[in-house]
Amino acid sequence: MNTTQPQHFINVLKKCKQSSKEAVENLESFSDFKKYMHIQRPVEAELEQQINEAYTSPEARLILVCGGVGDGKSHILSYLKSKYHFLNDKSIFYLHNDATESFSPKRTSIETLANVLQPFSDAELEVGGFQNIVLAINLGALNNFVDSEEGKAFSRLKAYVYQKKILESVIADEESPDDHIFRYVNFSDYHMYQLTENGPKSDYIKGIFQKVTQQTEDNPFYQAYLKDYEDDREIVAKNPIFQNYELLQYEDVQDKIISLLIQVMIKEKLIISTRALLDFVYNLLVPSVMENMSHNHIIEYVRGQEFQDYVACLLPFQIFEKVDASAIHRAIDQINPTRIRTEQMDQYLIEFKSLKEGAGLFANHINVSRLPYLSRSLFQNSPWRNPDSKEQGSKKRLIKLFVYLYYFLPKENHDFFRDETYEQFMRYLFYWNKRERGKLAKLYKDEVRDAIYKWNGEANGDLVYVQVGQPQTQYHALQKLEIEAHIDNKGILPDSELFKFLTMMTIQFRTKNVIYESDTAVPSIDIDFSLYALLIRIKNGYRPNKKDKFQFIKFVEFIEKLNNSGNQKNEIVFESKQFGKSTRYRLQYDETFDQYSFMET
16 A cells, blocks of 8 residues: 655646656666556567576677667666666676766767677677677667778677668568677667557557556555645635646547647658657646646636636647647647538538527537536536627637547537547558458559559559650640569568558559569558558549649659669650640651651550
8 A cells, every 4th residue: 555645736847847856867776757658569578578588698798779769778777777787787788878867078979889799799708708798779879880990890780780671661580690799779660659450559658647647555646635625625716737637647638649649640741759749738737827826826826817818728728729739739730620621610610600608509519517617607608698799819719629529528428529540540550560461452453553654644554654755734744654563572560450560552563564674673652650641542543743742752753663674765645735625746756667657545
């Protein structure tokens, strides 16, 4: 049983802030708060296995713990140090965090690293050693080291890094002759969410939310919440921080926030660290106006707050309107529900303008019982009852709140904010990473192939527009291009949930009857969400403009590679467009008689 005296709620929440000392990681400490907040991830299980294998191995091993900035390498290593006593015995294991440790200010980071890794240099490997080394290192630093002057003394390590493709955006398991000496875990192969056939989900983010909200004796957040609740129930009842916390306790609200976070990781390519996620939790619970207030100051503020100020502090506004709070908030602003126009939502907005009492729409369509103070106070503070122009700002804020609450707390489930293009992309991403190529037929045959033929304008059949000389408005050149999907034959993965995966799909097409030197010579394109969304728009009739062609220059190059192996050496079609009429002429080369023919088609 937890006998520690609970702190005030705001003080416990502040531990989640980016600036909190709890957010600072080092390998030597693992506080009680961090122990409570710790959630095992698949990458931790892989690293733990590597460390235990090294512990029982007769040979010393170097374990590379690779990844990006803030992805949790230090946190997991400090957790494992607290779990395994042998990791604290430097005669057996030496743990080094390249991002934070340096022996001498006179040495560069590369010189320091060369010194740390000396036992695994080519020369020392011939002698053999006994001390295992676990090196936490960012991929950029690893790349700089193996390519440096000092790195020349580590050719076997460099060969291992390249054989395992650690520095590439691929998930590979190539064998290396030095697998018994070097091991690695790449945090960049893992994500905060997993892929499933029914769409992405995140056990990890859900775990963080539940650590904060679960009603247990060992939860410092919940115990602090209870203490403040018992101290002054009247204030807590209208304190937005507590209302937001109570709202976050609902699992369906958690799931919708998780969906938003996964969307911005995919759509905006946002990398979210655990540190940033906890800071986000703090920001969605604590309004900016209360940011630097003490517990007593907050009580005084709540006691005198106006209803419209209370509304502005509620969780939906903390998610969608707090744009400057963090990179996560800025990314979420791009998928704000108010940016999505639907016929039903337009109807509600019309009703807000036409009804004498707009507050009734909340009672009809929103589950306002989850926000008791709002439910009790909305009608008596309704701006629709007061024609004063000063109330117009309050009215606009409540209409926005309606849209946000219709996203989070609708009385009846709906799919008004559904993004079908995103959902289809995530299904394809699952099948592609699972290597279930049969489920990708529509992607290859309809969507990518369509875009290739329509990129420069729809020409019909197997004809594509090609550029000959300067761009023309009256005359256009076309060629016949016959292409087919190029698929690898790797076996389907058995997993129903994928934790290690790439967030873009590499698609290959080959021109028929063309012989390529190798699979890597076949034209390929990496399709991320933004490119996929454009392909769907093209399929539906959109014509890419100059900005699109500049932004997706890789797709332009991909099409050019296919066009270069097309039929233009033997046949080319010219199209004349005048006064709305289109006429085509065919220039054809007869190889047998070495003759050209030119005719109208």
